Amino acid sequence: MHDILRTIIEQKHKEVELLQSQYSINDLKQAQLFSRTCYSAKAAITTDNSSGIISEFKRRSPKKGPINPDVDIKTVVQAYQKANVSVVSVLSDTHFFGAHNDDFMKAREYLNLPLLRKDFLVDPYQIYQSKAMGADLILLIAAILTPKEVEKMSRIAKDLGLEILLEIHDESELKHINPLIDLVGINNRNLKDFSVDLNHSIRLSKQIPDRFVKVAESGIKGEDDIQFLKTNGFQAFLIGEYFMKQGDPGKACSELIQNIAFNN
Numbered sequence: 001m002h003d004i005l006r007t008i009i010e011q012k013h014k015e016v017e018l019l020q021s022q023y024s025i026n027d028l029k030q031a032q033l034f035s036r037t038c039y040s041a042k043a044a045i046t047t048d049n050s051s052g053i054i055s056e057f058k059r060r061s062p063k064k065g066p067i068n069p070d071v072d073i074k075t076v077v078q079a080y081q082k083a084n085v086s087v088v089s090v091l092s093d094t095h096f097f098g099a100h101n102d103d104f105m106k107a108r109e110y111l112n113l114p115l116l117r118k119d120f121l122v123d124p125y126q127i128y129q130s131k132a133m134g135a136d137l138i139l140l141i142a143a144i145l146t147p148k149e150v151e152k153m154s155r156i157a158k159d160l161g162l163e164i165l166l167e168i169h170d171e172s173e174l175k176h177i178n179p180l181i182d183l184v185g186i187n188n189r190n191l192k193d194f195s196v197d198l199n200h201s202i203r204l205s206k207q208i209p210d211r212f213v214k215v216a217e218s219g220i221k222g223e224d225d226i227q228f229l230k231t232n233g234f235q236a237f238l239i240g241e242y243f244m245k246q247g248d249p250g251k252a253c254s255e256l257i258q259n260i261a262f263n264n
C-alpha cells in the first residue's frame with residue numbers, strides 16, 4: 001500500500017475512535033437525517049437525459065494543496081444542481097482535503113439530488129455516520145480495504161438504504177466487486193505517481209460486468225475526455241478539480257454540461 005494511504009488510514013482510525021467515544025451507533029440512529037429515504041444515484045445516472053456528471057466539492061487535495069479553499073459551499077452546490085448534474089460529491093475529510101466540519105450537512109440542506117459522501121471509510125461506524133449525515137451514497141476504496149471488509153461494509157450500507165460506489169484502480173482489485181455494489185468507479189489517477197491514464201481505465205472497465213454502473217473518476221479535463229470515456233462504456237464522470245479550480249465552479253459545470261448536450 002502507498003505511504004499516503006497508510007497515513008490516511010491511521011488518521012481515520014484515530015478519528016473513528018474519538019467519535020465513537022462521543023456518539024455511539026445508537027446515538028447516530030437517533031439523528032434526524034438517519035431515517036430519511038435515500039435518493040438513488042444509480043437511477044439518477046441511468047435515467048433518460050441524465051448528464052452523468054458527478055460534480056465534486058473539493059477545497060484542497062493532499063497533492064495540489066489549496067484548490068479553492070474559501071469558496072462558499074451553498075453557492076457551488078446549488079449551481080451544480082441547477083447545471084443538471086446527476087449526483088453531487090462532497091469531501092468530508094478535514095485533515096487531508098480541508099473540508100469544513102459542516103460542508104456535508106450544508107450540501108444536504110441545499111440539495112435534492114443524490115449526495116456522495118467522499119471520505120476514507122475504514123470502519124463500519126463511518127457507514128452509520130454517513131447515514132446520519134444525510135448521505136445517499138458512500139465510497140468504498142478497494143486500495144484500503146480487503147474484499148471481506150468491502151463485503152461487510154456493503155451489507156451494512158445496503159441495510160441502511162445507502163448505495164455504494166466501489167473505487168478500483170488495478171486489475172488486482174476486481175476481486176473486491178461483490179453483488180451488493182451499485183456503481184464501480186475506476187480512478188484514472190494512479191496514486192503511486194499521480195499520473196492520469198484514461199486508456200488504462202478503459203481497459204480495466206472492459207473486465208467489469210455491464211450490470212454495474214461504470215464511473216470514471218479523477219483527472220477529467222473537459223468534453224473531449226468525457227466523449228472518449230462515454231464511447232468506451234462509462235456512464236458517469238466524477239469531476240472535482242476541473243470545476244473547483246475555476247473562480248465560479250458552478251458556471252464551469254453548467255458550461256460543460258451544455259457542451260456535452262450540444263455535441264450529442
Ligand SMILES: O=P(O)(O)OC[C@@H](O)[C@@H](O)c1c[nH]c2ccccc12
Binds near residue numbers: 058218239
Ligand atoms: O479532482 P479530480 O481530479 O476531478 O478528481 C475527483 C475525484 O475523483 C477525486 O477527488 C478522488 C477520487 N477518489 C478519491 C478518494 C478520496 C478522495 C478523493 C478522491
